[in-house]
Amino acid sequence: MPSSNVLPHALQTLAIKKLTGKRVVLASASPRRKAILSVFGLEPEIVPSTFEEDLPISSFGNIHEYPVATATHKAVEVYERLVEADPDNAPDLVIAADTVVLSHALPSTSQTSYSMLPEVKQELYEKPTSKEDNFRMLLDLNGGVCEVVTGLVVVYPILTSPGYMIKSIDERSLVYFADNSRELIEAYVESGEGLALAGGFAIQGRGGALVRKVDGDYNNVVGFPAASFFPTAGHVGRRRFRLLGHLEDPPPWGLLRALLIGKRFNSSMWHTDTDVRKHSFGVLVHGDVG
Incomplete structure (x- = not known):
């Protein structure tokens, strides 16, 4: 039997009630x-x-689509490993996330929606390779804005083949940097806090001194979009995914190709919703994934 995974202070929402007494796994350290x-x-x-x-x-x-695909592989790997290790104690929900930091054009106003922002090629900010690289990265971001994107994926069991369903979203937040002095940036880099983090800063730590404001979910910038996770968890199992041929909109082929390349599969079922803040979809694959 699963141990108690809901703490006493939890708000009694639909998601919390559904997860009480269930085996919930976070595929992340x-x-x-x-x-x-x-x-x-x-x-x-x-x-x-x-x-x-x-x-x-x-x-x-x-x-x-990149962080969503990575999170999907992480979630499926853990789910399949746990089921293989103990089929009688399969997880009820596996959660995985992957967060990346992207360059972003500076909106003319904080009220500008994502759909109205300029179409520019975004660059991925990896973890700094050194303090010098961290300093260069923060100088580049100084006085500007970056986009933090988290791919959030949940995997849960269903009765039809292959035995699990995948639901996923990407959550996007804009981080606005203040016009920081060179002295402040140098001091932060010397602290070493940002060396292990994509983008080279920790908003929840001393790196918060570099940031002027956040447009979107603050927790998403830290690494987990709680505001999107709990509604998603609350609807697990409630929405049936429709056959691919019955959908009016085309699937996100880039993501499907990344997930399925080199793998065996027979058919897929999925659902997609889009708004200016996040893109959400689910994939059910008959065959081997990840």
Whole structure:
């Protein structure tokens, strides 16, 4: 039987009620993601994924699909590993996330919607390779804005083949940097806090001194979009995915190709919703994934 994973202070929402007494697994060793879930009253079992996170970025026509694909592989790897290890104690929900930092054009106003922003090629900010690289990165961001995108994926069991469903979203937040002095940036770089983080800064730590404001979910910038996760978890199992041939809109082929390349599959079922803040979709694959 699963241990109690819902803490006493949790708000009694639909998601929390559905997850009470269930085996909920976080496919990540990130202390930040664990801490965010704990704040909202959820204490999942921690089973880090062994997925290498080496998908070629060049294979994605839309760079926002990259963290979703990575999170999908992480979630499926953990789910399949746990089911194989103990079929009688399969997880009820596996959660995975992957967060990236992208360059972004500076909107003329904070009220500008994503759909109205200029179409420009976005660059991916990796983890700094050195303090010098961290300093260069923060100088580039200084007085500007970056986009933080988290691919959030949940995997849960269903009765039809292959035995699980995947639901996923990408959550996007804009981070506005203040016009920081060179002295402040140098001092932050010397602290070493940003060296292990994409974008080279930790908004929840001393790196918060560099940031003027956030447009979107603050927790998403930290690494886990709680505001989107709980509604998603609350609707797990409630919406049936429709056959591919019955959909009016085309699927996100870049993501499907990244997930399925070199794998065996017979058919797929999916659903997609889009708004100016996030893109959400689910994929059910008959065959081997990840």
